[in-house]
Amino acid sequence: MTALEGTGVRSEPRTMSQRLARLAGSSPTHIILGIVGLIWLVPTIGILITSFRPGADMRATGWWTILFEPRFTLANYERVLSAEGMGGAFLNSLFIVIPSTILPLVFASMGAYALAWVKFPFRDTTFLIIVAMLMVPVQVGFIPLVTAFRESGTGLLTNYGGVWLAHTAYALPFGIFLLRNFFITLPRDLIEAARIDGASNVAIFRTIVVPLSVPAIAAYGIFQFLWTWNDLLMSLVYAQRNSIQPMTVKITQLLGTYATDWSLLAAASFLVMIVPLIVFISLQRYFVQGLLAGSVK
Amino acid sequence: MTAANPPATGSGTDDAKRPGGGFPWAALIFLGPAGLLLLAFLAFPIVYTVFLSFNRGRGGEFSNWVGFDNWVRLFTQDPNFLRLGFPPSGALINNVLWIVFYVSLTVLLGLILAVMATRVRYEALIKGIVFLPQAIAATSLAIIWRFVYSPDPNTGLMNAILDIGNVGPFSVLGNPDAVNWALIAVGIWGSVGFATVILSAAIKGISSEVLEAARVDGAKETQIFWRIIVPMVSLPISVVAVTLIVNVIKLFDIIFVMTAGGPGASSRVIAFSMYQEAFPQGQFGYGAAIAVVMLLLLVPVMIFNIRRFRAEAVQS
Structure with a gap:
């Protein structure tokens, strides 16, 4: 790691140090941050504006000319939602994401409870194996699972089942890791007292551990929701029928057919973005928590 | 004395409370669903993927065992994956x-x-x-930037800006x-x-x-x-x-x-090669070998995480 820091440090020492030296005065800071803000905002604004521009305008001029000829339309959205099947794909995204968020939440919190508060042999070893599994790439499952799903006669590649199972399984190591580390911070006295009062593990889990861990569980839930909503690869592999594919897969198909029809592509990609943006803006606190915790994933 | 001692825990939670005294049913029930999924979808595939990397596996038919053929091809005969000329190229070098x-x-x-x-x-x-x-989504992000990079100065922002200085247009993604x-x-x-x-x-x-x-x-x-x-x-x-x-x-x-x-x-990278060789090309054995390479590249990070976690556990 130190080697990598080294490369970062040595790559551009002169310009960077000059730039940083100028930070002493404050107006360069504002200018640089202003430029940074523009570089990070403008590309997204461009696609947003294009999604509302008439197709003929899009072909004739750049989106930035909108200032001189402000014409807007919803036609791109109508077309992409109905004729191009993005509406159905939107629903498919929801059908994939909701179980793929709830199942890992339930299974990971149960498993994390066992690893945090139930004593059993090899508990620490079990946990370390799960920490190791954090790094197992989804690709390792592709060949065996696609083969097994195909030969099992269960239709798991053509119904939602395969994507649900794969998303759930590959989300568990992170969920168990995150939640177990949160659960062990709960006050021991509280849980011991409940045990002495005769509370069962199920009761302790439901009435003490889960209610006290809402922030952590919410962070994991939001993280998992966004991860599955934004996922492309798992659906490419495990959702092999058109009628069950989510928006991300649909977009790549549109790209194959209409590579330069930016009105259509802009509207489609904004439809994919809108849900995460709403989640992000309304639940930013939890989201950042989840992401900070997720930095091991 | 024992008789007078009121049973603090009347119900059957004793096995959970004192795990030495019986089979840990509670742990099994709580960890069961996650454990089963992890075994079936992560642990078993790791072993099976390594195994299948020694098979041709064309189109998902695993009847043709080929020894180290996939591995030899991957590192010596596939310029799309690794070509050690000057300059070196291929997916691995791009990574x-x-x-x-x-x-x-x-x-x-x-x-x-x-x-x-x-x-x-x-x-x-x-x-x-x-x-x-x-x-x-990275998918949306990719569309946003395909748009910015578009070679047409009336579409792509990058070439529109370069056009002001009479430079370009460049097709950066086509070069x-x-x-x-x-x-x-x-x-x-x-x-x-x-x-x-x-x-x-x-x-x-x-x-x-x-x-x-x-x-x-x-x-x-x-x-x-x-x-x-x-x-x-x-x-x-x-x-x-x-x-x-x-x-x-x-x-x-x-x-x-x-x-x-x-x-x-x-512009291939290793995860792209894995998908491309396995699915559109139908070379399951070859894809399995690439997946194993990915796993091996992540093993040092696994060890790093476990060490870091153990260190934290000792501190607390």
Whole structure:
């Protein structure tokens, strides 16, 4: 790691140090941050504006000319939602994401409870194996699972089942890791007292551990929701029928057919973005928590 | 005495309370669903993928065992995966390029932005803007940048700006020499916010007395940055760097959507090759071998995580 820091440090020492030296005065800071803000905002604004521009305008001029000829339309959205099947794909995204968020939440919190508060042999070893599994790439499952799903006669590649199972399984190591580390911070006295009062593990889990861990569980839930909503690869592999594919897969198909029809592509990609943006803006606190915790994933 | 002792736990929770005294049913029930899924979908596939990497596996038919053929081909006969000429090329080399430039520049820009943002009143706003790409799908991000890079100056912002200076137009995604740099730039754009948020939290943990003392002693802001801030947040830097390296090894969506590994195979990365060889090409055995390479590349990170976790467990 130190080697990598080294490369970062040595790559551009002169310009960077000059730039940083100028930070002493404050107006360069504002200018640089202003430029940074523009570089990070403008590309997204461009696609947003294009999604509302008439197709003929899009072909004739750049989106930035909108200032001189402000014409807007919803036609791109109508077309992409109905004729191009993005509406159905939107629903498919929801059908994939909701179980793929709830199942890992339930299974990971149960498993994390066992690893945090139930004593059993090899508990620490079990946990370390799960920490190791954090790094197992989804690709390792592709060949065996696609083969097994195909030969099992269960239709798991053509119904939602395969994507649900794969998303759930590959989300568990992170969920168990995150939640177990949160659960062990709960006050021991509280849980011991409940045990002495005769509370069962199920009761302790439901009435003490889960209610006290809402922030952590919410962070994991939001993280998992966004991860599955934004996922492309798992659906490419495990959702092999058109009628069950989510928006991300649909977009790549549109790209194959209409590579330069930016009105259509802009509207489609904004439809994919809108849900995460709403989640992000309304639940930013939890989201950042989840992401900070997720930095091991 | 024992008879008079009221049973504090009347129900059958004793086995959970004192695990020495019986089979740990509670652990089995709570860990069961997760355990089964992990065994079936992670543990078993690891073994089976290694096994299948010794089979031709064409179209998913595993009848033709070929020994080390896939492995030999992968490292010596597939220029799309690894070509050790001068300059070297192939998916694996592109991953190295990504690790060197994407990781170091993302960390460096994240650090600089984190430091700069603490000095202004709109800190939350600027961090939020830079962080925004974290929330959106890599698929959308890739479309946004395909649009920016469009070779038509009446469509793509980059060529429109170059056009003002009568330069271009360039098709950066169609040029084998430029394509990897254009993609790495997109990767950096997508990840700087992540680095900024994590490093900013770490920088805020540095006591202001240390910084004040340095300023009183006449240290310049550059010296403070390199000699105090960077060393004091070296652990968060290494965590961010490791996360970004893992990102690179798993990198797929941006490549798939923006270039599909092209032009030719010049922008392929290892995760893209794995998908491409296994699914559109139907070479399951070859794909399995690439998946094993990915796993092996991540083993050092696994060890790093376990060590870090053990160290934390000892501290607490």
